[in-house]
Amino acid sequence: MTNLHPTLARVTDRIIEKSRVGRARYLDHIGRERENGMGRERLSCSNLAHGFAAALDDQATIRAGARVNIGIVTAFNDMLSAHQPYGQYPPQLKLFAREVGATAQVAGGVPAMCDGVTQGQVGMELSLFSRDSIALATAVALSHGMFESVALLGICDKIVPGLIIGALRFGHLPMIFVPAGPMPSGLPNKEKQRIRQLAAEGKASRAELLEAESASYHSPGTCTFYGTANSNQMMMEVMGLHVPGAAFVNPGTGLRTAMNRAAMHRLAKIALNQPGERPLGICVDERAIVNAIVGLLATGGSTNHAIHLPAIARAAGVLIDWQDFDDLSGAVPLLARVYPGGAADVNQFHAAGGMAFTIRTLLDAGLLHGDIPTVAGDSLADYARDPAMDGERLVWRDVPESRDESILRAASKPFRADGGMRLVKGNLGRAIFKTSAVDEERWTIEAPARVFEDQESVQAAFKAGELDRDVVVVVRGQGPQANGMPELHKLTPALGVLQDRGHKVALVTDGRMSGASGKVPAAIHLCPEAMAAGPIARVRDGDVIRLCARQGQLDVLVDAAEFLSRPAATIDASGPGTARELFAFFRSGSDDAEAGASAMLKAAGL
Template identity: 55%
Template sequence: MSLHPRIEAVTDRIRRRSTYPRRAYLEVIDASLSAGPRRTRLSCGNLAHAFAASGPTDKGRLRADVAPNLGIITAYNDMLSAHQPFQTYPDIVRQVARELGATAQVAGGVPAMCDGVTQGRPGMELSLFSRDVIAQATAIALSHDMFDAALYLGVCDKIVPGLLIGALAFGHLPAVFVPAGPMTPGIPNREKAAVRERYAAGEATGEELLEAESASYHSAGTCTFYGTANSNQTLLEAMGLQLPGSSFVNPDTPLRQVLTRAAAERALHITALGQDYRPIGQLVDERAIVNAIAALMATGGSTNHTIHWVAVARAAGIVLSWDDIDEISQTVPLLAHVYPNGEADVNRFAAAGGTQFVFRELLDAGLMHDIPTIVAGGMRAYCDQPRVVDGRLGYAPGVASSADDTVLRPVSNAFESQGGLRLLRGNLGRALIKVSAVKPEYRRIHAPAVVVDDPRSLNTLHAAGALPHDFVAVVRYQGPKANGMPELHSLAPLLGLLQNQGRRVALVTDGRLSGASGKIPAAIHITPEAAAGGPLARLREGDMILLDAQAGILEAQVDAQEWKLRTLAPNTTRPSHNLGRNLFAFSRAFVSPADEGALSISCGPPSPEHGWEEVDAEYELGHDAQAAAAPHEAKDA
């Protein structure tokens, strides 16, 4: 099947826009490769430190420098259910490496915080910045130059994007991402959400709420809704960076165990010491990025990735924009209904055909690139179903048709003709909305603004009976510069309750929402944010707001001259200094806007003296590289 013309056009636009940074990035990889295996550059003292704690067999192989050495980057901790299974993975990887005449070492650990624990708490203000800390910690772990490939053990929200950014900083190394799988089903997500709403209405006790939450989050493994963590897994497979079909296999099962062993084997086979070298920096190109976004849209994945994958792309020298994401979303149909977009959890999604079905549909429709991956066979290999065959990993063809068309459908009978997200534009800036989680009748609202700077104020206003019947809750000063851009999922029960009562409500914010959020129309990630002088700071209580997800409009309906003359309202919330927030003052001061990845670190190759921005603009107008470079050459002269 030939590539869909709009997917081809978006990919080409990204490629041209990224010409200079991508070239600079690949030059770094080429330079690292030409220098040969990394350990050969270590002095005797360096090397002795690196294998001092190893056993005799491993020490002998590391001294000889002829066998590959795997670096393991782990986000293990036993508070996160999704990461608890990683406790045993390093021993499995070391065993596999020894059986194959190689070695493996835990290179380092990275922090892994749980957004489910910090929702509505001060700790949530550290969540987004933890991604960049994880990237830096990954770089520190790999900086010893001891490794020929790396395995990345991580699943959840900021952890996978952080690991991926860190891995791309060492783009000459092959990389295999290793998931842990989702927990088995608990109570239905809708039932849990209903208890939350009853609690918000004062109709359920705290004990009832805790019982419901505990029945939902009940064992080791990823939370079963299709939020950021599980979206991470789909996107990694769409980019060909973890084994086919490995995302949604439950922990502590025979298939999970053989997948973990096979991941270690594959990492050993694709190093520069063999004949099938596959460095991550060459695999992750503009086609892989487009694949990730197409898969995100087809499955109705998390809005957080409109920030994270912009940052990931930049780490590989690729310039991805929200306009690209929006165009892909308008091209790729919605093929999955998984909570919060539907009733099913990820276990039912996998049973219905899972990522294998989605990828085959996208490939056959020309909506996904068939690209090189960590395995032979390209993306077509990701249409096959993993199996245990004589104690080892094998594959069988994926299902020919969906096993449950309430959960998964083909392109010819999609749930919607467009994907899960939409870009909104207007005099309030640019924002994203997750349309796949909102019923069509709620996708347009015209109502007065209720403006707050502290999300907890909405609950106070509700308790006092001070909220209008219909309104748009404007929660500003929640962007990355203001307070680290926390998720505002704690507002979902209240707003969901009011919508259930027949009231028309919506959320407009420069903050984020959880990947589990849905039901309520929410314009999020507004850029520029209020703390950067964005238009949200011009809003006043009672201003009429139009949010139209179908038309892509977000605007305050205020006289243009009055709007222009308005002063910016100051942030009325007092800054918090507890739970380590003060340690991230530098990050808040220098973070980039949400549509540029909300990066608080330098990401990707260094810019040339005059920058890429002017050149990129000329590429957008269709000029070739020589014409674009000419003004800069004259300026240099």
Template identity: 60%
Template sequence: MKHPKLVEITQRIIERSRETRADYVARMEAAKDSKVARSTLACGNLAHGIAACGSSEKDTLKLMNSANVGIISAYNDMVSAHQPFQHFPELIKNAVAGMGGTAQVAGCVPAMCDGVTQGQPGMELSLFSRDQIAMSTAVGLTHNMFDAALCLGVCDKIVPGLLIGALSFGHLPVIFVPAGPMPSGLPNKEKARIRQEYAEGKVGRDALLQCEMDSYHSAGTCTFYGTANSNQLLMEAMGLHLPGSSFINPYTPLRDELTKAAAEQACRITAQGSDYRPLYQVIDEKAIVNGIVALLATGGSTNHTMHIIAMARAAGVIVNWDDFSDLSDLVPLITRIYPNGSADINHFQAAGGMSLLVRELLKAGLIHDDVKTVFGNGLADYVQEPFINNGQLVWREGPEVSLDSEVISTAAQPFAANGGVKLLKGNLGRSVIKVSSVPSDRFVIEAPAVVLHEQDDLKALFDAGKLDRDCVVVVRFQGPAAMGMPELHKLTPMLGSLQDRGFKVALVTDGRMSGASGKVPAAIHLTPEALHGGLIAKVQDGDMIRLDANTGDLTLLVDESTLAAREAATADLASHQFGWGREMFAGMRQLVSGAEQGASVLFNSIQKS
């Protein structure tokens, strides 16, 4: 039986989205056709579309009686998570041919690595790359050659971008095909220790480099529970993966069998058959709520407080941070995966993985089972997990209890009573905070502000000992309109070190920290941002700020008359708007919505903050 509060929150999202959702569904229903898509093309159009195919593929495509599956790939061999996709098109084409169909690579999308660009100028393009990926996905599918699509992507902005773009073609069935995490390397706790020691000058760069290489050491997704692995969990919880496929390591027989099975399933669920499962029917209000619930139950990436909003809006569904916060109060934290624990994603998979997570949420009535998925008869079939039996892919019931209760617990005995993502409100604006990895004695911080316009400026203060005190570090002019909202991970080791010395510290920023944010309380995604008149632009060094994660309060403790008399600070952002391709994204900085509206340039009907 569903929890009444889950039903209530879902219903208010349905009511809020009634007009936009109805408009979206109407457009998708107008686009669907029981004939194969390419049959509508003129002979010259079709000749161009099949010119590079082999003779047998051309013969199949000319007959107009079989599915053609479009592949949208985020392959490149610089990003470890995406390198395995190099071999997927061949597996997919062979599998689809076995079903009597054809498959073509419809397009490739950019896939930058935040791990490479962290703290570099390129990071200021990272968030905007999501919308560019969405547009690139649309370009690939707009040829009208395809009856279904497979999206190959893993990492931070790539999966949200693929889904946003694919939703413009929501009349097509779409299955997401993961590549899987790399095998476990250096334990996360040890990695965090060495990073912090480097920040404190206790170890050199050679030790730090060896630590990072021992952590990120092979093809596959990074094994900590950041945005990339949150993406995979979301796709499965929303019914867009095959059950149990999210966290199977690359270059294994099971991984390849799941890739082939996804291709075969795409052929089964086209409009030409009797089991039509278009994307617009899979992604609805209940699916979006399921994604948020799964994210909260596992302590996933705070980036998704923006990405889910943007993905939902692409499907005509409107969600906001109140929904996240209210669901977080309802949903308990039932996993401990780094940075919310010491285990990595492979350990989560071994302890029971997605099948156990879905089982626990269903049992507690905290997730909707009456949804359409790309496989089976709804989310209840996602308590299964895949195996190879006598050379054949089969699904069996997953474990009913955790194989490691330190990694996966139960809804009845959770690690925390709530999902750890809270909405903070006050005169500074609205922001989110992730407290699932913050010690409870750090939930309330009241301390003087240390104001910065550049994350790099913190190091000089840290090295000079000027931060050896209680403080709230305010890093402003980091929002989407100012400089593309880069992640600010350079701050984490230093702030963590200060906290370990016994000081009460917190971060307030209109920038991002993502799923790798750690144990320091951080009010992030603050909106309105400084560039758009947010009060954060009037904060001065020494001002008292109160952050209370218990009550959801974020307040600048300066009287109104004093604030009214102050001039808002300005920042010279010219150095962040040219070079490294940043000048080409000027239009995006001008059009982008606020963080709570998804930080998107694609949906201008959403009011900017």
């Protein structure tokens, strides 16, 4: 095996050391759950009868208790394009389970909101905390104790993190994520971006914009840009939680059906009390978390995972922070150019070699932990091969080289030596800067601030011509404690237009940007947030701000004594409507973005 890159080894050792107490406590927890937690052998006759009463085709098998019963936790709805295929999955998965003598039941459903529908709307204020709701719903589904292994059906932004956080509380059970795959390619993403910017300038009509959007998002399957949903699928591969190669196989194909069959067959083999038992909580260790960070950096993945990964790690007793991301970013090369970091979509990325080649070249460079336990075996090398159909048989084939070096490259000749997600910090706090999608000449911006407290005000100022200059747009009051930390997707077209006009433009915010954001330099997820009286609450119009990814700097260039003497701006908490009031507990109890922005984990003491 290739020796580990020294930075990978150093960061992993640091994470192991700072996680020593929490990880030991977590392993004790899943050990106790395995021995004393809910299980079919502990159910009373009445409990058990309730559990199989509706399983008409499998009553006798479940009643006998001698075979594996696989739980299915599904995020199906048919408004979310990525999850629409899941409507047909349970009957199919039950048949696949029976092929190997097992049974399967739908344990429960979890909410699955579409950020694409709620972008720029007040419903987006529920988005981040839907992750905690999904985790709680997953825990409810698995609390019945009816299952020896679990199929987790989820793909999109908060759904996969929520599923894995909830599932890790039942980490003594083996589990496999079962995706449905991306929709076929539609309107190229660069063309969609062009029309969005024309619309922002008033040069394209609503009908033209809707036509472009409809040509982009046109059928069942995951959106084809490399945002949070597809970054989720990448992470499940490098963490070894998929059937190898499952991430980017299109829905409705014979290969996708074969992958689903393989998942159910494997869940029967690795289930609780089986010879190949492979608990989720053992698979998700410090090395798997580091692999997820490396994969994110190497592929230019979503900045949302700078929030989700710390939360996922905490659920497994592992502590990470943005310094870990930054240190790894200095060592991990950027291997992929996928929109918004390039012109290609995820289907083209997959055709170029996709996850199989990415994992192979990173393993060869010592930039992934190859010796982790996965749902497929004892080595991540199983994921360095591409799935295909050989007649009726599912096979995996080597991908020795990239099939398109304009999209995907080897670690020895990357697009950039840097992974493209850096920590910036200074007298304004700590934030994330995604450099992989930003031209290097824009990594340093120094300009006067213009301060806003919502996206709509930025758009109004843009339309009025007030931002047609060098400017650092500051949008505050957008953190988890203020309004649930919605993505500020509406900002992207306007700021892109200003940049294209030749201005030096940057964004500084305690909010999130879309997983598809890029191009404009941005310091996002700023901690502490304005609602917690963070320094951003004292910034005023005209203050000069310096943002520099090279030096890791985020400073307001104001006399320190004068800046500290300023009163913090008052931030209005999220108002009522669209059920936002029901999420007040999540907002008021949330910790900061770097810790994972979770009220649930904080309250649980994790």
